[in-house]
Amino acid sequence: MRPDIGDFLRGVKKSLAEVVFPTLTDPFALEQSAFIMLALDHVLARWDKASHFCREENRGLRAVLAEAAARLSGEAGLPKNAAGLRDRIQDRLRKEEVEDGADRPYESLRDGNACLRELLAELVGAASGEEQNRGARAFMKKQLEREREWVRVGEFVW
Amino acid sequence: MEEKLSAFLKNQMPAAADLSIRGLQRRPGGASRESWAFEVAWRENGKEFNRSCILRRDPTGSVMEGEQTNRSLEFRVLKALESTPVPAPKAYWLDSAGKWLERPSLIMELVGGQPTPGPTFPVGESPELRAKIGARFVNLAELHRADWQALDLAFLGAPSVGTEPAARQVDLWEMAYRNRLEVHPILEETFCWLRRNLPATDRIALVHGDYRSGNYLYDETGRITAMLDWETAHLGDPMEDLGWASMKFWNGAGLAVGLMPRAELLRRYENESGKAVDEKRVFFYEVLGNAKMAAIALTGARAFSEGTTSHMLHGIMGLLVPRLLEDLVDQLRL
Numbered sequence: 183m184r185p186d187i188g189d190f191l192r193g194v195k196k197s198l199a200e201v202v203f204p205t206l207t208d209p210f211a212l213e214q215s216a217f218i219m220l221a222l223d224h225v226l227a228r229w230d231k232a233s234h235f236c237r238e239e240n241r242g243l244r245a246v247l248a249e250a251a252a253r254l255s256g257e258a259g260l261p262k263n264a265a266g267l268r269d270r271i272q273d274r275l276r277k278e279e280v281e282d283g284a285d286r287p288y289e290s291l292r293d294g295n296a297c298l299r300e301l302l303a304e305l306v307g308a309a310s311g312e313e314q315n316r317g318a319r320a321f322m323k324k325q326l327e328r329e330r331e332w333v334r335v336g337e338f339v340w
Numbered sequence: 341m342e343e344k345l346s347a348f349l350k351n352q353m354p355a356a357a358d359l360s361i362r363g364l365q366r367r368p369g370g371a372s373r374e375s376w377a378f379e380v381a382w383r384e385n386g387k388e389f390n391r392s393c394i395l396r397r398d399p400t401g402s403v404m405e406g407e408q409t410n411r412s413l414e415f416r417v418l419k420a421l422e423s424t425p426v427p428a429p430k431a432y433w434l435d436s437a438g439k440w441l442e443r444p445s446l447i448m449e450l451v452g453g454q455p456t457p458g459p460t461f462p463v464g465e466s467p468e469l470r471a472k473i474g475a476r477f478v479n480l481a482e483l484h485r486a487d488w489q490a491l492d493l494a495f496l497g498a499p500s501v502g503t504e505p506a507a508r509q510v511d512l513w514e515m516a517y518r519n520r521l522e523v524h525p526i527l528e529e530t531f532c533w534l535r536r537n538l539p540a541t542d543r544i545a546l547v548h549g550d551y552r553s554g555n556y557l558y559d560e561t562g563r564i565t566a567m568l569d570w571e572t573a574h575l576g577d578p579m580e581d582l583g584w585a586s587m588k589f590w591n592g593a594g595l596a597v598g599l600m601p602r603a604e605l606l607r608r609y610e611n612e613s614g615k616a617v618d619e620k621r622v623f624f625y626e627v628l629g630n631a632k633m634a635a636i637a638l639t640g641a642r643a644f645s646e647g648t649t650s651h652m653l654h655g656i657m658g659l660l661v662p663r664l665l666e667d668l669v670d671q672l673r674l
Contacts, residue, residue, distance in 0.1 A: 213368030217652030224659065296522055303528040315529070319674050322525050326669060329662035 187229055195222045223335045235332060236291040239325060243298035244278055246321040247271050250305055267308060271301050341376070341441075345395065348440035349380060352433045356382035356389075367394075369455060371640060371653045372571065374399050377450055392450035393432060398443040400648055411444040412436045413496070414571045417546075418448060420491040426483050427451075427556075427566045453557030453565035460592030461553045461599050472562020474599040474608075477553075479564070480585075481613035484545040484578040493546060498575045503538040505576040506624065510534045513632040520638035526665045526674065530631045533672055539621040541577035549573050551581040552590050553597040579618055582609060583625020588667050589633060627671050634664040 185193070198218065206212050228235075254268035274297055281290055302318060309315045342364050350359055364378040376395040381388065398411065411434060418431035430449040438444045456462060461470055488494065499505045514531050548555075549572030557565045585597050586605065592598025596605045606617045641658030643649040668674070 208365070209368045210366040214652050217656050220656055221652060299523045299525065303523045303525045306525045306528045307532060318525060319529075322529075322674070323669060326526065326662060326665055330666060333659045333662055 188226065191222060191226045191229065195219065195226070198222075220335075224333070227335050228332065233288050233291065235328070236288065236295055237286075238328065239295050240278070240291055240298070242321050242325060243295060243302060244275060246317050247298060247301055247305070248275055249317050251275065264308060267301070267304055271305075274298060274301060344441055345378070348435055349382075349433065351440065353382065353384070356384050358383050370569070371651060371657065372399075372569075373397060391432070393447050394429065394450050395441070395445055395447050397441055397445040398438065399651065400443070410571070411446045413573070415446045416495065417493065417570045417573045418446075420488075420493050421486075421570075423491070424482075424486050426479075426486065427564055428570065429566050429568070451557055451566035453559045453563075455555075455557055455568075456553045456598070459552055459554040459590045460597055461595075463593045463598065469560070469562050470599060473558050473564065476558075476562070476564040477556075477585075477597070477599055478605065478608040478612050480548075480551060480581055481609055481615075483548060483567075484581070484613060486546050488544075488546045488575060491546075493575065496546075496573070496575045498544055501542050501544060502540045505541055505544065505580070506534075506538040506628075508574075509576065509580065509625075509628060509632075510538070513628065513635050516639055517631070517635040520635065520642060522638070524634070524638075524661070524665065526668055527631060527634055529674060530627065530668050530672065534624070534628055534631065537624060539577070539579075539618070539624045541579065541621065543578065543615075544575050545578040547574055547576040547578060547580050549581075550584065552585050553592075553599065577621060577625070578613075578615075579621040580625045580628075582606065582617065583622045583627075584629045586622060586626050587629045587633070589630065589664060623671075627668065630664050630668050630671070634661050634668075637661050637664065 198215065203212070203215050206215060248271075251268050251271040254264055254271075278294055278298070281294060302321075306315055306318050309318075342361055345364065346359065346361055349361075350356065353359070359380065359382040362379045362381070364376060367375045367377050369375065374395075374397040376397070377393070378395065379390065379392055381390045383389070396411070396414070415431045415434040415436075418428055421428040422430055429451050431446060432449065433447040435441045435445045461473060488496070488498070499508055510531065517527055517531070548567065548570065550569050551567075555569045556567050559565055582605070586602045590597045594601070596602045599605070600608070606619070606622065610617045637657040637660050640649070640654035641661075644651070644655035644658070
């Protein structure tokens with residue numbers, strides 16, 4: 183349906199630039215307005231890609247955590263805390279499996295990713311050597327590349 | 341706001357007559373505190389007084405909360421610096437609990453000079469001016485030479501020599517990070533690295549805590565008229581300020597804080613201070629600096645997302661996190 187979100191955002195930007203900003207004289211309000219324009223540029227470039235971005239992250243997080251859980255299951259004489267972490271990872275992965283699907287709402291994906299990130303962070307903190315963090319690091323670097331791209335607006339990169 | 345300010349100043353100066361405030365206006369710049377400029381005039385004992393002032397007030401939501409900064413600390417540091425050659429604004433009045441001005445606030449001198457428009461010296465400025473500012477910037481050594489005991493700054497809590505100064509800063513900023521909007525496994529790994537690599541220092545100095553371009557005022561003759569933003573000042577390892585200023589994040593045209601190459605900054609500081617620069621410690625504090633900046637950005641993003649701040653910069657700062665994480669990945673070879 184038109185006007186869609188992009189149409190509205192472009193309209194808001196134009197209205198701010200042509201109607202509101204020229205009337206501003208307060209230096210603080212002018213500074214805030216410049217930040218609002220930057221934020222609008224970012225939102226305009228990314229609003230329709232947010233779900234895809236989250237879905238990709240979700241896929242990556244689940245893969246790296248499934249691999250870690252399998253590794254932890256294969257280790258003999260696992261300390262109690264590591265076994266607990268493995269169980270929580272498996273539990274979360276099962277929940278993600280249930281909620282997964284093309285129609286999964288954005289908020290559910292975002293919150294799911296937040297839980298998965300927490301588990302990955304715990305895994306990184308609990309690792310006893312570089313070897314154990316290899317998979318996590320590979321994922322983090324890939325995710326970081328995606329996040330760098332995410333904050334790019336045209337030629338401008340934050 | 342003007343009424344509250346007037347009532348506060350009358351309370352602070354009971355002998356003042358005909359007190360008036362002019363030109364009260366919120367100023368742009370800065371993310372951690374509200375900044376308001378105004379003029380105050382009054383008569384006392386038959387004499388007329390005029391002061392140009394800056395009011396710094398805690399915001400409703402911030403990139404830095406309680407443990408990382410407070411108005412009383414900044415006020416006392418500014419008072420102490422008045423007797424040193426370190427250029428800093430004079431501190432006038434303090435409303436430490438926000439009883440008069442709604443939130444904790446301090447009022448200080450409005451110093452002449454202009455700030456750099458961002459955290460780096462502008463690329464387009466003349467090389468001569470850049471060189472002059474650079475020479476003043478390494479006067480950081482003067483701050484580190486300040487006798488904090490004689491200046492009555494022991495209230496800041498002096499850590500012991502050794503690894504305690506580094507450990508304290510890691511604790512402080514890890515705590516700030518725990519208050520973040522979302523978890524970042526790269527930062528988890530960074531804080532693990534910092535804990536494993538705490539460097540030892542053999543001297544304790546007054547550390548600015550945010551020593552970079554954007555936090556000083558300068559004039560056209562190349563003089564730094566005032567170093568600002570003392571809210572994170574503390575006693576610690578002097579290499580911390582060097583590490584912070586060396587961060588790639590503040591680079592402009594490949595120059596540390598837009599002023600000079602990193603190696604030159606360290607060499608000139610060494611000459612100014614007469615003390616050897618320990619590059620390993622500087623590197624440690626560069627890593628900590630990136631983690632600290634990421635924690636600040638994430639805390640600001642949280643305040644923005646939860647609606648406890650209306651400052652747009654707090655939201656925008658969240659977009660800076662990937663760049664900081666990228667620098668950490670490079671530094672730690674993750």
